Amino acid sequence: MRRLTYLEAVNEALDEALGQDKRVFLMGEDIGIYGGGFGATKGLEEKYGAERVRSTPISESAIVGLAVGASMTGMKPVVELQFSDFITIAMDQLVNQAAKIHYMSNGQFQVPLVVRTPGGSGTGAGAQHSQSLENWLAHIPGLKVIQPATAYDAKGLLHAAISDNNPVVIYEHKLCYPLEAEVPEGRYTVPIGQADIKRSGEDITVVATGIMVIRALEAAEKLANQGVSVEVVDPRTLFPLDKKSILQSVKKTKRVLLVTEAVLRSSFASELSAVIAESDVFYELKQPIERLGGKEVPIPCAKNLESLAVPKVQEIEAKISHMLFKNDKEQTIEKPR
């Protein structure tokens, strides 16, 4: 099958949605001829016109707010917030308005809007362009929050989000944009609320989100050479969360490591940890649940400092080794059990 980058997959999904549904339109800063901050909307204004691919002033609150009003009255807006940090500026419209209107109106109004936004560190953009605040939104009843890690998921989940009758926030990761995967042509959906076993294994489960899925897979590959079998589970959607698939995997391997890029304190890893600890699977664990996450610091700019701020492949690998063997990596590794 043909391969596309994550960014191309997002672009293709937007293209198909605009082509198939007259109600769909895009709004965001510089999404026209410029193609959006990262190029996700490249070529779309040319193809669908400035009426449906609307470049906006720098007004995050109003962009999301207009999307709320448009979605309540028959349209399906897809908003791009240039960096996920700017979601803070649109927070009233997302949290107080979009999330609550269906409930407060007792079901009279629906708010079928999508907000796509690139998050995460790794580009040297500094503390105001590199955060991972997805857990803020996962906390809010009324919102759905998605974090695709691969090109395949990015396209399928974007289509699913556009078809959904609720406000959906999609956290894309900048470092995922250039990564390639096999992506089918034409419209397909990845169901919202379905986790994916990205790699199947026996010795330990790693539940990771966003770019950490990619890093966990790399760590798993390296450990495989040493005879360790790691299962990597990608929830793909933070809410609704596929607890069943996650718990099934942990039940099988009896060990679990949770990895998110976000600052560990009050992160989604903490929620995942609680979900596992509160389930019956808890009694089957061979050792305590472990978490890896961002350091409790704003993301710095200098390359070496930035890379220290969030989990790296080696750290994930070392953590897994430590969990399995309570030993330094250098020591002889024996398969447990």
Place this chain on the structure above:
Amino acid sequence: MKNKTIEKMEQHPNHFKKLLRKMWEIRIFEETLEQLYAKNKIHGTFHLCIGQEAAAVGSIACLSQEDWIASTHRNHGHSLAKGTSMRAMFAEILGKSTGINGGKGGSMHISDAKNHHLGSNGVVGGNFPIAAGAALSMKMQNKKQVVFCFAGEGATNEGSFHEAMNLASIWQLPITFFIENNQYGMSSAFKKMTRLDSIAQRGSSYGVESFSIDGNDLMSVEQLSKRLVQRMRHGEGPFLVEAKTYRYRGHSKSDSCLYRSKEEEGRQQAYDPIRRVEANFIESKIMNKMDIFEEKQIIREKIWQLVQEVEGDSLPSDQELLANIYAK
């Protein structure tokens, strides 16, 4: 020589009777809420528009059921004028299952999809972008419907007002930002928070044609609104209107109005929007004092009957707590 207002009323007595009746209903609805509150029957708060009825009634009279409005925490006038059932509003505020929002919204969040009422917003300024979004939606769908977005003068100090005005302007959206300047944002006087004579001055920064009118004059409100609705239907817009008025009551139920004098209140209430129309009616002989007294009495009795009926309605069931968080 008769003045123009009287002449116009004489030409269309039934139309103006309808509008006056709506203003009475709004006022008596809210006075009834005050009484219910005093009897401890209301859980939560509400914000009364007593003294501002002409702004809501005069403007919304120019809209069809298909046109959209968005309102604020002080929404009872707008909601009733747009056609939302008074019974369902009482039920909502009394927390009954028969409420317009099933009891989940309360006074501050009344919305009514059937009557194209996008909702009342508890976040000051939160409704500006939403209303502009509805206007964008109408424009993109080639529909002729227009949007009126109501807010108080205090809300125009929110960033959302400026962002929405700018966007509505560059995209020429069919929306009127209708600002009821009732002189106070909670306890804060307009003059202390805004160094302008009029909210209408704010429109020029966005290239938005703006107007300032006496919001307590039903006829002025209606005439301007009618003109703007017509122009919006022909592709013009947005517009900004400042309707100068006065909030008789405190901000909400907990406000004892320490920030203004009784003299000021008395002076302002001389311009009561309802009494002005009543005086016009008497002068033009559309109604005499007795007719007015009797009509109001009839409305008052009907409303009390309604309240008694609503008080017997069931509360929302426990299952309702978790219903309608997400759409299917």
